[in-house]
Amino acid sequence: MRVGVIGGGFVGTALVQLLTDPARHAALVDGATAPLELVGVAVRDKKRPHPGIDDALLTTDVDALIANDLDVLVEVAGGVEPCRTYLESALKLGVSVVTANKALMAESGTQLAQLANENGADLFYEAAVGGAIPILRALRSSLAGERINRVMGIVNGTTNYILTKMTSEGSDYESALAEAQSLGYAEADPSADVEGFDAAAKVQILSTLAFGTRLSGEEIDREGITGIRALDVEFARRSGYVIKLLGVAERVGDSGVSRRAHPAMVPIRHPLASVNGAMNAVFIEGVKSGPLMWLGQGAGGEPTATAVLGDVLDAARNRVSGRHDIPFSGDTSLHYVPGGALSSVFYLSVDVLDRPGVLAEVAGVFGRHDVSIRSMEQEGFGDEARLSFLTHHAISADVFATVEELAGSDSVESVGACIRVIDGSFE
Amino acid sequence: MRVGVIGGGFVGTALVQLLTDPARHAALVDGATAPLELVGVAVRDKKRPHPGIDDALLTTDVDALIANDLDVLVEVAGGVEPCRTYLESALKLGVSVVTANKALMAESGTQLAQLANENGADLFYEAAVGGAIPILRALRSSLAGERINRVMGIVNGTTNYILTKMTSEGSDYESALAEAQSLGYAEADPSADVEGFDAAAKVQILSTLAFGTRLSGEEIDREGITGIRALDVEFARRSGYVIKLLGVAERVGDSGVSRRAHPAMVPIRHPLASVNGAMNAVFIEGVKSGPLMWLGQGAGGEPTATAVLGDVLDAARNRVSGRHDIPFSGDTSLHYVPGGALSSVFYLSVDVLDRPGVLAEVAGVFGRHDVSIRSMEQEGFGDEARLSFLTHHAISADVFATVEELAGSDSVESVGACIRVIDGSFE
Numbered sequence: 001m002r003v004g005v006i007g008g009g010f011v012g013t014a015l016v017q018l019l020t021d022p023a024r025h026a027a028l029v030d031g032a033t034a035p036l037e038l039v040g041v042a043v044r045d046k047k048r049p050h051p052g053i054d055d056a057l058l059t060t061d062v063d064a065l066i067a068n069d070l071d072v073l074v075e076v077a078g079g080v081e082p083c084r085t086y087l088e089s090a091l092k093l094g095v096s097v098v099t100a101n102k103a104l105m106a107e108s109g110t111q112l113a114q115l116a117n118e119n120g121a122d123l124f125y126e127a128a129v130g131g132a133i134p135i136l137r138a139l140r141s142s143l144a145g146e147r148i149n150r151v152m153g154i155v156n157g158t159t160n161y162i163l164t165k166m167t168s169e170g171s172d173y174e175s176a177l178a179e180a181q182s183l184g185y186a187e188a189d190p191s192a193d194v195e196g197f198d199a200a201a202k203v204q205i206l207s208t209l210a211f212g213t214r215l216s217g218e219e220i221d222r223e224g225i226t227g228i229r230a231l232d233v234e235f236a237r238r239s240g241y242v243i244k245l246l247g248v249a250e251r252v253g254d255s256g257v258s259r260r261a262h263p264a265m266v267p268i269r270h271p272l273a274s275v276n277g278a279m280n281a282v283f284i285e286g287v288k289s290g291p292l293m294w295l296g297q298g299a300g301g302e303p304t305a306t307a308v309l310g311d312v313l314d315a316a317r318n319r320v321s322g323r324h325d326i327p328f329s330g331d332t333s334l335h336y337v338p339g340g341a342l343s344s345v346f347y348l349s350v351d352v353l354d355r356p357g358v359l360a361e362v363a364g365v366f367g368r369h370d371v372s373i374r375s376m377e378q379e380g381f382g383d384e385a386r387l388s389f390l391t392h393h394a395i396s397a398d399v400f401a402t403v404e405e406l407a408g409s410d411s412v413e414s415v416g417a418c419i420r421v422i423d424g425s426f427e
Numbered sequence: 428m429r430v431g432v433i434g435g436g437f438v439g440t441a442l443v444q445l446l447t448d449p450a451r452h453a454a455l456v457d458g459a460t461a462p463l464e465l466v467g468v469a470v471r472d473k474k475r476p477h478p479g480i481d482d483a484l485l486t487t488d489v490d491a492l493i494a495n496d497l498d499v500l501v502e503v504a505g506g507v508e509p510c511r512t513y514l515e516s517a518l519k520l521g522v523s524v525v526t527a528n529k530a531l532m533a534e535s536g537t538q539l540a541q542l543a544n545e546n547g548a549d550l551f552y553e554a555a556v557g558g559a560i561p562i563l564r565a566l567r568s569s570l571a572g573e574r575i576n577r578v579m580g581i582v583n584g585t586t587n588y589i590l591t592k593m594t595s596e597g598s599d600y601e602s603a604l605a606e607a608q609s610l611g612y613a614e615a616d617p618s619a620d621v622e623g624f625d626a627a628a629k630v631q632i633l634s635t636l637a638f639g640t641r642l643s644g645e646e647i648d649r650e651g652i653t654g655i656r657a658l659d660v661e662f663a664r665r666s667g668y669v670i671k672l673l674g675v676a677e678r679v680g681d682s683g684v685s686r687r688a689h690p691a692m693v694p695i696r697h698p699l700a701s702v703n704g705a706m707n708a709v710f711i712e713g714v715k716s717g718p719l720m721w722l723g724q725g726a727g728g729e730p731t732a733t734a735v736l737g738d739v740l741d742a743a744r745n746r747v748s749g750r751h752d753i754p755f756s757g758d759t760s761l762h763y764v765p766g767g768a769l770s771s772v773f774y775l776s777v778d779v780l781d782r783p784g785v786l787a788e789v790a791g792v793f794g795r796h797d798v799s800i801r802s803m804e805q806e807g808f809g810d811e812a813r814l815s816f817l818t819h820h821a822i823s824a825d826v827f828a829t830v831e832e833l834a835g836s837d838s839v840e841s842v843g844a845c846i847r848v849i850d851g852s853f854e
Contacts, residue, residue, distance in 0.1 A: 014715065018572060023574075024572060024574065027571065027574075028571075028572050030571070031572050033753050126569065132713075133719060134565045134569030134570070134719075137565070137568060137569050138561045138564070141561075141564060141568075142553065142561030142564050142734070142737035143561070144454065144457070144458030144737060144740045145451060145454060145455050145458050145733070145736040145737060145739075146736070147450075147451065147454075269701070269703070271701060271702075271722055273701075274696070274698060274700075274701045275698075286559075286733060288441065288729040288730065288732060288733045289723065289733040289734075290559060290723065290727070290730045291722075291724070292561075292721075292722065292723040293722040293723070294720070294721055294722075295719065295721075295722070296716065296718060296720070297716065297718070297719075300717070302715040302717075303715065303716050305715060306572070306573050306713060306715045307569070309572040309573070310569035310570060310571060310572065310573075312572075313568075313572055314568060321750035322748075323748035323750065326460050
């Protein structure tokens with residue numbers, strides 16, 4: 001089995017080491033049911049040192065690598081283009097493709113899967129969601145006959161690191177972010193992570209596999225964590241919750257699907273609540289299977305490389321027996337339900353002027369929008385006061401309208417967090 | 428694809444309903460890449476009502492069912508014989524087999540896998556460990572190229588239910604067991620669960636897949652939970668732990684493997700600590716992947732049937748493309764390391780007569796056996812006192828010898844628990 005690799009970064013290097021480790025050779029041959037030969041590793045610049053990769057394997061000519069009689073092409077370079085073009089070329093030649101590219105799979109996964117199928121090749125992308133966690137294979141295979149109602153994941157390690165710091169040390173958002181940046185867990189421009197774009201891309205991939213949706217990447221509601229303050233985290237703790245950034249895909253009625261990435265208050269006894277630091281986890285609710293959860297390292301060269309390697313072995317095994325996996329036919333009847341249409345319990349934090357009648361005024365705004373208040377806490381600071389609310393179940397759009405009207409009110413200094421509270425019915 | 432089922436109990440009935448559910452038909456055809464036809468369901472007594480199974484499918488003639496041109500035989504009846512004979516007949520005919528039978532797989536899994544391979548058939552048994560949790564497929568497939576150092580599982584729902592009750596409500600063992608029995612979570616004779624036999628069978632299956640061991644089912648150290656008292660659970664809580672019955676398989680040095688089922692104190696921040704009630708979970712430490720955990724329903728007709736169904740689809744898909752999975756070649760160089768040879772931190776609870784010099788005497792016993800004490804708590808009750816110890820890391824055999832000498836001492840009323848403390852280095 002001839003294997004080519006695009007990308008000589010952390011994941012690529014770790015993969016090359018796994019593929020060429022003599023101590024693993026027998027297990028790899030067993031797993032692939034054939035010896036694996038690493039044909040070449042395409043990198044941007046051959047002159048830069050690539051410790052751990054034999055110089056003779058390095059190339060900058062991706063097209064020549066693809067055309068070199070490959071069985072499996074691995075792409076661990078990242079970015080939509082030129083990777084999409086490379087993968088299309090390979091698939092058209094009938095070469096099976098393994099990729100860790102979440103942006104590309106979120107944008108073009110369905111089309112690439114179709115191209116793979118037409119050319120008798122496989123397209124596997126386990127490492128695109130949850131790093132080392134073998135969740136995608138479970139969805140394609142173990143759960144193929146199961147009807148899944150909901151997928152909820154902690155699928156972004158950066159935001160989970162930040163929120164865990166805020167929870168365990170009472171840090172504010174800015175200092176937790178700065179620490180994540182200094183440790184290399186967050187980029188200098190952290191917006192892809194903290195604004196929920198990365199989690200949304202993973203929701204796109206997960207919901208395609210879990211439900212067979214054929215919806216566009218825009219049909220995902222997205223909220224980030226930049227507005228979460230230490231006091232919100234502390235309120236959550238006192239109330240028996242932790243705040244997590246969740247990627248959620250769930251069925252709504254017969255043919256609706258809601259897809260969202262947003263912070264949420266998770267009950268402390270829920271298995272997702274104890275997923276800390278840079279760990280990732282995906283929680284699935286199947287009609288017959290009940291709840292299932294997978295947990296593991298969401299990033300890092302070596303953990304990600306193990307997921308890529310599992311895919312390479314799968315693709316090789318398929319090729320040895322002259323077959324390929326058939327992608328699910330999908331369910332084109334499923335439609336996107338905007339998040340505003342859904343009901344949820346919400347936590348809201350509102351800073352108000354501390355003067356008589358303000359609470360009645362604020363409560364009136366809730367009432368006018370049909371949002372019923374379950375509990376309220378008031379804390380005073382001289383001229384101001386902070387009101388923390390938990391609502392009963394309410395239509396999200398009504399809650400958003402409440403926030404908008406409150407933000408425009410003279411008595412309100414600012415509306416802080418508006419965070420969904422996840423149902424505590426687990427166990 | 429012609430499918431036959433042996434067993435019309437909870438799992439069998441749930442499986443039949445999944446296989447014949449028109450709403451799932453398309454997903455099943457997709458998953459199997461062929462229509463599935465349910466040929467017959469073998470039951471012990473056709474005259475007993477089997478709601479949910481069409482009478483025309485029922486048969487008592489297992490041999491005729493197997494010989495009826497099957498593609499896949501499902502066995503969800505349980506018990507080693509006559510199931511082993513049935514499965515051998517089917518495999519010899521080249522029929523692929525899916526079984527949920529942990530006792531049979533623990534005892535004869537390696538031989539049956541070899542028989543399947545010789546006859547070009549598959550042998551899948553996902554439901555034999557962890558009910559709905561797709562852990563075995565992950566070990567065979569996603570992690571095929573990974574070197575696994577340790578597998579730790581909460582793989583027995585009965586004991587986890589009992590220990591969770593003792594933890595959350597302070598119940599003693601007897602009343603928690605009685606409640607589990609009244610709810611149907613524990614058998615009238617609970618010894619297979621509470622003495623750790625069931626967990627040991629699952630350790631046998633897990634270690635065969637994770638390490639390729641070819642060791643016998645006797646080479647597993649086994650301790651049950653019957654000696655655990657409310658005070659031990661309370662001590663664990665105060666010290667930041669919860670007590671769980673774990674199944675453990677781990678590498679020791681280059682070619683050793685320790686396999687054990689025993690209660691352990693698990694640090695409260697470890698992901699296994701929050702696995703409560705009848706839930707199961709398997710925690711794996713891979714050299715490159717880092718920690719991975721799977722969580723889900725460990726029992727129940729419908730959850731177990733989803734795992735069986737995943738295997739049926741896999742087996743059908745393989746048959747459509749005329750192939751079968753090759754079992755791992757295994758590593759016959761691995762040898763069993765008895766638990767006594769391993770080092771661990773231990774918790775011990777000792778009831779003593781409350782008289783001068785007793786503590787010095789007890790401490791002397793620890794010292795003579797090279798067991799160093801990390802902390803001690805003393806609680807007095809009139810003429811008696813209870814000493815609770817946490818040791819430093821010590822050779823287990825030395826701790827067992829300490830317990831034995833203490834038990835024979837005139838000053839000691841009784842030695843209560845002697846429980847391993849799991850390393851808290853997770854995260």
